[in-house]
Amino acid sequence: xxxxxxxxxxxxxxxxxxxxxxxxxxxxxxxxxxxxxxxxxxxxxxxxxxxxxxxxxxxxxxxxxxxxxxxxxxxxxxxxxxxxxxxxxxxxxxxxxxxxxxxxxxxxxxxxxxxxxxxxxxxxxxxxxxxxxxxxxxxxxxxxxxxxxxxxxxxxxxxxxxxxxxxxxxxxxxxxxxxxxxxxxxxxxxxxxxxxxxxxxxxxxxxxxxxxxxxxxxxxxxxxxxxxxxxxxxxxxxxxxxxxxxxxxxxxxxxxxxxxxxxxxxxxxxxxxxxxxxxxxxxxxxxxxxxxxxxxxxxxxxxxxxxxxxxxxxxxxxxxxxxxxxxxxxxxxxxxxxxxxxxxxxxxxxxxxxxxxxxxxxxxxxxxxxxxxxxxxxxxxxxxxxxxxxxxxxxxxxxxxxxxxxxxxxxxxxxxxxxxxxxxxxxxxxxxxxxxxxxxxxxxxxxxxxxxxxxxxxxxxxxxxxxxxxxxxxxxxxxxxxxxxxxxxxxxxxxxxxxxxxxxxxxxxxxxxxxxxxxxxxxxxxxxxxxxxxxxxxxxxxxxxxxxxxxxxxxxxxxxxxxxxxxxxxxxxxxxxxxxxxxxxxxxxxxxxxxxxxxxxxxxxxxxxxxxxxxxxxxxxxxxxxxxxxxxxxxxxxxxxxxxxxxxxxxxxxxxxxxxxxxxxxxxxxxxxxxxxxxxxxxxxxxxxxxxxxxxxxxxxxxxxxxxxxxxxxxxxxxxxxxxxxxxxxxxxxxxxxxxxxxxxxxxxxxxxxxxxxxxxxxxxxxxxxxxxxxxx
Numbered sequence: 001x002x003x004x005x006x007x008x009x010x011x012x013x014x015x016x017x018x019x020x021x022x023x024x025x026x027x028x029x030x031x032x033x034x035x036x037x038x039x040x041x042x043x044x045x046x047x048x049x050x051x052x053x054x055x056x057x058x059x060x061x062x063x064x065x066x067x068x069x070x071x072x073x074x075x076x077x078x079x080x081x082x083x084x085x086x087x088x089x090x091x092x093x094x095x096x097x098x099x100x101x102x103x104x105x106x107x108x109x110x111x112x113x114x115x116x117x118x119x120x121x122x123x124x125x126x127x128x129x130x131x132x133x134x135x136x137x138x139x140x141x142x143x144x145x146x147x148x149x150x151x152x153x154x155x156x157x158x159x160x161x162x163x164x165x166x167x168x169x170x171x172x173x174x175x176x177x178x179x180x181x182x183x184x185x186x187x188x189x190x191x192x193x194x195x196x197x198x199x200x201x202x203x204x205x206x207x208x209x210x211x212x213x214x215x216x217x218x219x220x221x222x223x224x225x226x227x228x229x230x231x232x233x234x235x236x237x238x239x240x241x242x243x244x245x246x247x248x249x250x251x252x253x254x255x256x257x258x259x260x261x262x263x264x265x266x267x268x269x270x271x272x273x274x275x276x277x278x279x280x281x282x283x284x285x286x287x288x289x290x291x292x293x294x295x296x297x298x299x300x301x302x303x304x305x306x307x308x309x310x311x312x313x314x315x316x317x318x319x320x321x322x323x324x325x326x327x328x329x330x331x332x333x334x335x336x337x338x339x340x341x342x343x344x345x346x347x348x349x350x351x352x353x354x355x356x357x358x359x360x361x362x363x364x365x366x367x368x369x370x371x372x373x374x375x376x377x378x379x380x381x382x383x384x385x386x387x388x389x390x391x392x393x394x395x396x397x398x399x400x401x402x403x404x405x406x407x408x409x410x411x412x413x414x415x416x417x418x419x420x421x422x423x424x425x426x427x428x429x430x431x432x433x434x435x436x437x438x439x440x441x442x443x444x445x446x447x448x449x450x451x452x453x454x455x456x457x458x459x460x461x462x463x464x465x466x467x468x469x470x471x472x473x474x475x476x477x478x479x480x481x482x483x484x485x486x487x488x489x490x491x492x493x494x495x496x497x498x499x500x501x502x503x504x505x506x507x508x509x510x511x512x513x514x515x516x517x518x519x520x521x522x523x524x525x526x527x528x529x530x531x532x533x534x535x536x537x538x539x540x541x542x543x544x545x546x547x548x549x550x551x552x553x554x555x556x557x558x559x560x561x562x563x564x565x566x567x568x569x570x571x572x573x574x575x576x577x578x579x580x581x582x583x584x585x586x587x588x589x590x591x592x593x594x595x596x597x598x599x600x601x602x603x604x605x606x607x608x609x610x611x612x613x614x615x616x617x618x619x620x621x622x623x624x625x626x627x628x629x630x631x632x633x634x635x636x637x638x639x640x641x642x643x644x645x646x647x648x649x650x651x652x653x654x655x656x657x658x659x660x661x662x663x664x665x666x667x668x669x670x671x672x673x674x675x676x677x678x679x680x681x682x683x684x685x686x687x688x689x690x691x692x693x694x695x696x697x698x699x700x701x702x703x704x705x706x707x708x709x710x711x712x713x714x715x716x717x718x719x720x721x722x723x724x725x726x727x728x729x730x731x732x733x734x735x736x737x738x739x740x741x742x743x744x745x746x747x748x749x750x751x752x753x754x755x756x757x758x759x760x761x762x763x764x765x766x767x768x769x770x771x772x773x774x775x776x777x
Contacts, residue, residue, distance in 0.1 A: 002513075003445050006520040013524055017531035024535065024547055025478055032474035033198035033210040033542045037136030039190070041145040048190035050136070054470045056191030058394040059184045062387050063159075064325030065404020067332075068174065071195050072211060072541050073620035073698075074477065075406060076328055078307050079172035080702040081621050084215040086151060087196040088699035091219045093147035094122055123221040126200045127209070138197070152189045159185055170310030171704035173324035180390055195473070198542055212548060214540035215698030216618060222697075224617050227545050232614040234549075235556035239608070242560035246525070265508040273651060276352045278362035278432075283652060284370060285345035286645050290737040292338035292377075297730045299331040301723050308716050322385075329384045329402065329409050335633060336407060336488065337377055342641030343492060344425055346499055347454060349648045351432025354447060354502070359431040366428065372421045379417075380410040387411075398469045405476060407484045408464045419462055426458040442512040443505070446519060450498040456491035463487070474542035485534040488637065494523050496640050500592060503647055509582070522561065529557030536611050540620060548613055555611045559604050585650060587663040591643030594671055598635025606631050606678075618693040622701060624686035627678050635674060642670075642733065649740060657747040662736035669729025676722030685715050 035054065039047045048056075060071070060082075069079030095107035095118050103110060107118060131138045140148070157165045158172075159179040169176060179185050198210040200220045213222045302313055303324060311319035348366055352358050379400075386392065387401030400411040408415070430451065437447055463482035467475070501515040535543075535551030582589075606628040610619045619625070646663070688711075693701040700706055739745030 003516060003520055006517065006524060007445075009524045010520065010527070013528045014531070017527065020532050020550065021534060024543075024550065025475075028474055028478055028538070028543050028547065029472075031203075031544050032472050033194075033201075034131055034133065034136075035194065035472065036131055036138035039138045039140065039193065041140060042142060045145070047140075047145070047148065048187075048193070052187050053190045053194045055394060056187035056189065056194075057473065058398065058469060059179060059188045060191055061404025062390065062392065062394060062397040062402055063178055063188075063404075064323075064329065064388055064402060065409070066406040067325045067328045067402075067404070067409065068178075069172070069702075070621045071192075071473070072199075072477070073214065074537075074541070075621070076324075077621065077623055077626065077702075078324060078707075079174060080704075081215065081698060082192050083195040083199050083211075084217065084621075084698040084702065086155075086192045087199050087215070087220065088217055088697065089151045089154065090144070090147045090196065091122060091126065091217070093150050094125065094143055095119075095219070097143055097146060119219060122219060126220050127202050129201050129204060131201070148193060151193075152186075155189055155192065156182075156185050159188065168704055171708050173306040173310050173319070175311060175319055175323045178323070178325075178388075178390070184390070208545075210542050211540045212543075212545065214617060214620065216693055217697040217699060219697075224614055225545075227548060228539075228613040228617055231549050231552040232612040235552040235612050238553055239556040239559055242557055246560050273353060273654065275652060276358040276362070278358060278366045278428075279349050279352055280652070281363045281366040281370075282345045282349045282648065285341055285348070285373075286649060287737065287741075288370075288373070289338050289342045289345070289641065289645055290734045292334050292341070293730055294734050296331055296334035296338065297727055299327045299334065301727065303327040303331050304716070304719055304723065308713060323388060325388050326385050330381055332407055333380060333384070333409060334377075335638070339633075339637050339641040340492070341373065342645045343496060343499075346644040346648055347429050347495070348425070348432075349651070350499060350502065351429050353506075353651075354433055354443075355435035357435045362428060362432060365424065369421060369424050369428065372417070372424070376410075376414055376418050376421065380414045383411050383414065384409055395469065403467075405467070405480050407488075408467075408480055412465075415464055419458075419465065422458040422461055426454055429454045442516070443502075446498060446501060446505075446512070446516045449519060449523065450495070450502065453491050453495035453498060457487065457495060460487045460491055472542075477538060477541040481534050481537045485537060486531065489632075490527065490530050492637070493526065496637075496644065497522060499644060507582070507585070525561045526558070529554045529560065533558045536616075539613055539616055552611070552613050556608070559608050559611075584658070585647070587660055587667060588643050588646040588650060590667055591639050591646065594639045594667070595636055595643065597671075598631055598639060598674075602628065602631025602635040618698075619686070619690050621698065622686050622689040622693065623682050624690060627682045627686055630682070631674060631678060634670075639670070645737075649737070653740060653746070659739070659745050659747060660736075662732040662739070662745065666729040666733040666736065669725050669732060673722045673724075673726025673729060676725055677719055678722075680721055681715050681719035685712060688712065688715075 035050050037050045039049075039053075041047065066075030069075055069085075070077075070081045071083050073081055073084075075081075092107070098118055098121070099105060099107040099110055099114075103114065107115060110118070125141065125144065130140065154165075156162070158169060158174065159177075160182075161177045161180075166176070179188055199215060200209050200217075200222065202208060203210055208225050209222065212228065213225050216222055216224075302318065302322070305313055306319065306324045306327070311317060311323075313319075348369075352362065383400045384402045387397050392401050398411065399413045403409055403411060403415075410418070433447060433451055437444065437451065461483060463479050463486070466479040466482075471479075498519055501510065501519045504510040505512050505515050532550055532554035535547050536555035537551070539548045539551060606624075610616050610624050610628055650658075689701040689706070692706055706712070736745050
């Protein structure tokens with residue numbers, strides 16, 4: 001078997017990696033911070049029960065969860081991190097209580113020696129673990145109980161209608177009465193108390209907290225541990241070693257290659273491609289992609305502006321109807337929806353093209369799946385909006401409202417609906433590919449990997465269903481990152497890599513053997529770091545130290561293959577000059593070049609900026625995270641989705657000449673706008689926050705006092721420059737896609753040849769094309 005070694009390597013990497021990831025999932029379950037049966041004072045007063053803390057987590061989810069501030073550093077960036085904020089407020093309140101009782105003044109006015117004495121006393125008070133596993137009680141002292149009640153009152157006013165906190169609510173972009181019920185606010189306080197308690201209380205028998213001493217806060221003695229520093233150094237060393245090893249391997253392989261000459265076909269092989277009914281039926285998917293991009297970018301602009309104006313949009317009190325929690329939820333969800341739609345539609349388009357056969361009722365299946373897609377998108381958007389009205393019960397919210405976890409916010413009913421829809425898609429893909437898989441051809445290994453990636457896409461979204469209504473937050477984060485990292489960043493990338501390779505081989509731009517070897521090798525290299533590298537998201541989410549070690553090392557290895565991405569970009573760019581006919585595919589290929597660039601910059605440079613434990617210790621939850629998020633999610637996966645969309649649209653209109661000026665505008669606006677967003681706004685804000693986090697603590701870097709400084713307000717306004725340029729690109733792309741149907745994107749002399757996706761063209765040769773053989777018969 002020609003590729004036996006690569007297939008064995010792939011099986012070993014996947015099997016070993018998931019064994020490690022699963023084992024430490026069990027370890028996280030065993031060693032997660034306990035939820036006490038009762039939080040009780042020394043005089044026997046019960047503050048919260050375990051059920052109330054769990055219900056408080058559900059209240060937090062119903063109001064938007066990770067879309068309103070963050071907990072343990074994961075979530076949105078305008079409001080504070082509630083675990084860090086609550087921890088610091090309790091600490092300051094206790095210090096002031098002691099200072100008033102003993103010195104008749106606040107802690108801040110005491111001399112340094114007296115402050116140092118009280119700080120050590122505070123650390124002893126807060127870091128000592130008073131949870132009794134035999135009774136399930138967490139016993140707190142009278143002084144801490146008084147501090148807890150004082151902070152409860154602050155959050156009551158903040159999430160209620162306290163007029164004295166109106167300015168702070170505006171700074172946090174939180175509507176008045178976002179949690180109108182007294183009972184729900186009490187439950188919410190219980191969850192926030194528990195989340196803060198885990199951040200400072202030492203694990204039994206250890207001198208570090210359940211969250212590995214995150215967040216940074218000198219008052220309570222939260223500083224980086226030795227493990228954080230050690231494994232950060234190891235990860236950098238392994239990154240350098242991996243880069244050296246891969247560069248050496250790459251140089252050796254290149255030296256063995258013999259320049260084959262230009263074997264690119266003299267004419268476009270795809271001109272002989274005959275569109276089937278199901279292939280034509282995918283056109284509406286790509287229209288939806290264009291529409292969702294426009295809507296997502298509009299919501300992104302509104303969401304970013306809330307960071308400046310709080311509850312308004314250029315004077316319009318928009319937050320009354322669409323608060324920050326809703327616009328940010330929709331913005332992130334729509335990004336996932338349109339990118340996934342572009343990739344799934346590409347699969348549906350390619351399956352019959354690969355086999356050369358149209359399975360029975362394939363078109364009906366494609367249309368049925370489209371209706372399901374629209375239903376899921378509409379139902380999810382309404383459910384997450386209505387949930388923030390706080391008119392749903394907590395159980396109803398879990399099923400139909402807002403689950404509160406970033407990127408998987410949709411209610412459980414919609415999750416199940418989407419999961420089933422993915423298996424419908426998998427069935428359509430499988431039956432379309434099966435005839436080609438049965439034939440012995442050079443394409444068979446690549447098609448096998450294509451099918452495996454398709455199975456993984458359908459299967460791994462199901463990881464989100466492992467989270468129940470009362471699942472411990474540490475385990476909820478574990479499974480959430482299976483979806484975000486493994487589903488979106490992992491197997492979708494494998495799927496897209498194979499899809500691009502298939503397109504290029506069909507066009508005769510790549511040899512099948514070369515493409516297959518390259519795809520298998522890159523998949524092995526990528527997944528060898530990518531699967532276990534999922535754990536770099538879990539450093540500080542109530543996990544044991546071993547998770548920090550594995551996550552840091554393997555997330556560094558994820559970056560290694562990206563160091564040679566410039567070669568991939570150059571090779572893709574050369575393809576546009578292979579033959580004159582290839583210029584018809586110039587802009588789809590240019591988007592693939594952009595994917596390579598942003599893979600290196602967004603995923604590689606900005607990803608590794610925050611991945612080492614010592615970096616993430618100070619940066620988690622700051623604006624350095626959306627720098628990576630925007631440049632990797634849109635820069636890599638978004639550009640890839642647009643490139644695949646344009647390739648499919650090109651294949652639907654072969655023989656016609658595109659007017660590509662709007663595509664040129666879209667391409668350069670996307671890239672320039674993304675650079676401007678990062679360089680002029682997000683990155684400077686994130687770096688200033690990082691400095692504040694190192695100097696004063698995470699609580700300060702996320703506080704309204706820091707974030708509302710004039711210089712930071714000006715930097716947020718500077719994002720408008722990038723947003724406007726980017727929006728021009730979005731409108732240009734939508735204009736072009738609409739013009740393929742309405743005529744203005746096609747040269748006039750070609751208007752009468754064929755309607756898009758019509759299936760025939762006057763320029764098609766009389767020969768037919770065999771997708772399996774890749775030749776003309």
